[in-house]
Each structure stands twice: as C-alpha cells, then as structure tokens.
Amino acid sequence: TGNYVxxxxxxxxxxxxxxxxIELPDMTDTxxxxxxxxxxxxxxxxxxxxxxxxxxxxxCEILENISxxxxxQIGAHAFRNTGFKHLTIPGNVNSLGSKAFADCLNLSEIVIxxxxxxxxxxxxxxxxxxxxxxxxxxxxSYTAIKLVHTPKSIISVLNGAFMHxxxxxxxTGSVCESHCVGFNIPYERIDESNxxxxxxxxxxxxxxxx
Numbered sequence: 001t002g003n004y005v006x007x008x009x010x011x012x013x014x015x016x017x018x019x020x021x022i023e024l025p026d027m028t029d030t031x032x033x034x035x036x037x038x039x040x041x042x043x044x045x046x047x048x049x050x051x052x053x054x055x056x057x058x059x060c061e062i063l064e065n066i067s068x069x070x071x072x073q074i075g076a077h078a079f080r081n082t083g084f085k086h087l088t089i090p091g092n093v094n095s096l097g098s099k100a101f102a103d104c105l106n107l108s109e110i111v112i113x114x115x116x117x118x119x120x121x122x123x124x125x126x127x128x129x130x131x132x133x134x135x136x137x138x139x140x141s142y143t144a145i146k147l148v149h150t151p152k153s154i155i156s157v158l159n160g161a162f163m164h165x166x167x168x169x170x171x172t173g174s175v176c177e178s179h180c181v182g183f184n185i186p187y188e189r190i191d192e193s194n195x196x197x198x199x200x201x202x203x204x205x206x207x208x209x210x
Contacts, residue, residue: 004025004027005024005025005027005028006027006028006029006030007028007029007030007031007032008024008028008030008031008032008035008036008049009032009035010032010033010034010035011033011034011035011037012032012035012036013035013036013039014034014035014036014037014038014039015037015038015039016036016038016039016042017038017039017040017041018041019036019039019041019042020041020042020043020044021042021043021044021045021046022042022044022045022046023045023046023047024045024046024047024048024049026048027048028047028048028049029048029049029050029051030049030050030051030053031047031049031051031052031053031056031057032053032056033053033054033055033056033075034054034055034056034058035053035056035057036056036057036060037055037056037057037058037059037060038058038059038060039057039059039060039063040059040060040061040062041062042057042060042062042063043062043063043064043065043083044063044065044066045057045063045065045066046067047066047067047070048070049070049071050070050071050072050073051071051072051073051075052071052073052074052075052078052079053075053078054075054076054077054078054097055075055076055077055078055080056075056078056079057078057079057082058077058078058079058080058081058082059080059081059082060079060081060082060083061081061082061083062082062083063079063082063083063084064082064083064084064085068088068089068090068092068093069090069092070092071090071092071093072092072093072094073093073094073095073097074093074095074096074097074100075097075100076097076098076099076100076120077097077098077099077100077102078097078100079100079101079104080099080100080101080102080103080104081102081103081104081105081128082101082104083104083106084101084104084106084107085106085107085108085109085143086107086108086109086110086111087101087104087107087109087110087111088110088111088113089110089111089112089113089116090113090115091113091114091115091116091151091153092115093115093116094115094116094117094118095116095117095118095119095120096116096118096119096120096123097120097123098120098121098122098123098158099120099121099122099123099125099127100120100123101123101124102122102123102124102125102126102127103125103126103127103128104124104126105126105128105143106143107124107143107145108143108144108145108146108147109145109146109147109148110124110145110147110148110149110165111149112148112149112150112151112154113151114151114152114153115151115153116151116153116154117153117154117155117156118154118155118156119154119156119157119158119161120158120161121158121159121160121161122159122160122161122163123158123160123161124145124148124161124162124163124164124165125160125161125163125164126144126163126164144164144165144166145164145165145166146166146167147165147166147167147168147169148162148165148167148168148169149169150168150169150170150171150174150176151171152171152174154174154175154176155175156175157175157176157179159183160183161179162179162180162183162185165185166186167186167187167188168180168185168186168187168188169187169188169190170187170188170189170190171189171190171191172189172190172191177189
C-alpha cells in the first residue's frame with residue numbers, strides 16, 4: 001500500500017478472498033468499518049493503527065497474526081469469527097466493542113492487561129453455536145474459553161461478555177468480580193481483602209457454578 005494512506009476506508013477490501021497478508025504504512029491510524037470484511041484467506045496484518053472500527057476484520061476466518069500494541073479502540077464485531085487461539089489485549093486498548101471477538105471458535109485463553117477499561121456485550125461469546133442450535137437443532141464444534149485473566153482497571157463489563165468462559169480470574173472487589181457474581185460465571189480471586197482493605201496475593205479461590 002502507499003506510504004501516505006492515513007485511513008483504510010469503509011469496505012476497501014471487502015470479500016477479497018485471495019488476500020492473504022497485508023502491511024499498512026506507519027501513518028495509517030484508522031482501519032474503518034468493514035475494511036477487510038470477509039477476507040477469508042487473510043492470516044497476517046502488519047499495522048500501527050489506533051482505531052479498528054466496526055466489523056473491520058469480521059469473517060477473516062484464519063486471521064490470528066495481528067498485533068494490538070498500537071490500538072486504542074476496537075469496534076463492535078471488529079474481529080468476529082476470526083482465527084485467534086490465544087489472545088492478549090494490551091493495556092493501550094481502552095475499550096472493546098460489542099461482540100468484538102465473538103464467534104472466534106478456536107479461542108481458548110484470553111489475557112486482558114492492566115489499562116483496558118470497557119468490555120462490550122457478548123464480547124467473547126460463541127454466538128454461532130447458539131444460533132445454529134436454535135435454528136437447526138444442531139451443535140457446532142467449538143473450543144470453550146478455558147481461562148480469562150482480567151485486570152483491576154476495568155470499569156464496565158456488559159451483558160454476556162464472558163459467556164462461554166469456563167473460568168475468569170478477577171481481583172477482589174473489581175467490576176469483573178461483580179459481573180461474575182451477578183451472572184453466575186465461575187471465577188477465581190487473585191487476591192483477598194484484609195481488614196485494612198489491603199490485599200494479599202494467594203492461591204486461587206474458585207467460586208461460581210456448583
């Protein structure tokens with residue numbers, strides 16, 4: 001791509017099924033809505049974008065080689081139905097939109113680093129399995145999310161964000177702990193509260209579904 005591309009525009013590469021890899025210029029700061037929607041052969045993206053907008057990489061089914069180290073915001077459905085197996089969301093990512101990583105059927109572990117503040121509804125849910133079962137009475141093969149590591153910095157977790165997560169690691173008194181309690185999601189406390197409101201790291205305590 002050209003060296004002066006500041007923005008990959010809406011639908012720029014939509015359904016380019018032969019596109020397998022792309023390197024964007026350093027000055028490209030926005031990957032717009034639907035930019036790479038349906039690029040089913042795309043497995044690698046090199047970029048320094050700050051904003052990845054709604055459905056930018058939706059249905060890029062084998063995409064997993066992409067860094068999020070420059071990204072500030074990830075839009076709704078941005079990586080829905082992509083190929084991630086293990087996912088690290090660095091602290092520079094302020095917010096994750098609704099269903100941002102939904103239907104990543106092979107995703108099994110997520111690390112959310114300190115600094116992330118907002119997780120949208122059904123962010124990591126395997127919704128395709130629910131839809132197929134409802135419509136056709138059939139099961140879809142998918143890998144359950146075995147473990148999610150969460151930071152203290154999160155201030156908002158919306159409905160269904162940790163659906164299909166077998167265990168969430170949380171900090172005592174955190175928003176993530178409250179969410180897990182409210183939605184009966186199994187979780188482990190990373191620390192425990194003392195009488196003086198300080199905390200000690202300890203062996204994980206497991207709560208949730210019995």
